[in-house]
Amino acid sequence: MLGTDTLVSVGLPVRNGAARLEGVARSVLAQDHENIELVICDNASTDDTEEFCRELARSDSRITYHRQPENVGLLNNFIHAGRIARGTFFRWVGDDDWLAPECVSRSLRAFAEDERLILVTTQVSYSDPDGMARTGVYEGTGLLSDDPVERFAEMLRMLNESHLLIDPLYGLMRRASVVGIPRRNMLREDEVFAAKLALAGPWGHVPEVLARRNWKHERIGAVGRRLGVPAWQARFSSTLQYREILRWLREADLTGEQRGRARAAAHRMYARRQWRTVSHRGRKLARLGTGLILPGRSSGRSAAGS
Known part of the structure; x- marks a missing residue:
């Protein structure tokens, strides 16, 4: 039986998306299901993505931020988001999407x-x-x-x-x-x-x-x-x-x-x-x-x- 305590992870892979991230992150955190984990996988961004994401993670304990030390490629970054997520259920979301x-x-x-x-x-x-x-x-x-x-x-x-x-x-x-x-x-x-x-x-x-x-x-x-x-x-x-x-x-x-x-x-x-x-x-x-x-x-x- 699925209840409000079922952990759902949302994976957000990103590279150089500082200008796009806020809207999708807010839509994930605004879900009416209570137990949400937002997993941000930063693929070695060279813009302000890291600074923005670390500040976002400090503001909400439901956010996990991981930064790749080097560019691992688009697909590998997507895959990594699913592997480090903890939820029973998982969903990917793009850096300019909305839920x-x-x-x-x-x-x-x-x-x-x-x-x-x-x-x-x-x-x-x-x-x-x-x-x-x-x-x-x-x-x-x-x-x-x-x-x-x-x-x-x-x-x-x-x-x-x-x-x-x-x-x-x-x-x-x-x-x-x-x-x-x-x-x-x-x-x-x-x-x-x-x-x-x-x-x-x-x-x-x-x-x-x-x-x-x-x-x-x-x-x-x-x-x-x-x-x-x-x-x-x-x-x-x-x-x-x-x-x-x-x-x-x-x-x-x-x-x-x-x-x-x-x-x-x-x-x-x-x-x-x-x-x-x-x-x-x-x-x-x-x-x-x-x-x-x-x-x-x-x-x-x-x-x-x-």
Whole structure:
């Protein structure tokens, strides 16, 4: 039975985020669930992050501040937050995110109603750089299944859908069930980890907007630079993701029949993604071809018709 004394840890990885941290930290500490631990993992920031965080920790005993002595990379800093947290339940939060006061308590209620769950997600509002807020409604039930392959196939299906529907990396997790899952620093690692989480156990979902995140579209190469992976991975990110998922399926606790079904689901996901990539490139080439032809049809006039 989960009560108000259940410790919930919120991991806040950060690097050079002094100007962004106050809002998210206050939203975590304002949760209506009483027993909260905020774990700030500072990845060797070079701005005023350390000074701000140490002052914040002095002001509230629920805050634990850890500073990496050197830059350990974005992913390793995320992982470390989960490893040093003490809570039975754990959630990551970004340095410019926001949580509704009832975010943790509503998620804990879902855990209390279904003891099978290892993860509970909520609806999230995403703010674009232009300030427009968008969200999506997830209405599926596959992630609740006792069949790991059904959950896995549902997660892979969603990787080709909108990011607005569900984000398992920013849900509340049973920490013991999650922190031991190995992660490899690579492009699309978050999607690989989501697939691993789907195999690990059933998920619940709260169809209410209980968190807000900022969303900025980045080219795959820029993401790779932030992760510190070789530049060549950007050209083969989908293939590397596919291979990593297949590698994990060989290690996962599945029967032979389940492993075969899971591989088939991975093949479908990869094939669909490759088809979309080829289609996108085809449309781009068609637009370029049209652009080359148009000036010849303009009878000597400029493209603007002057």
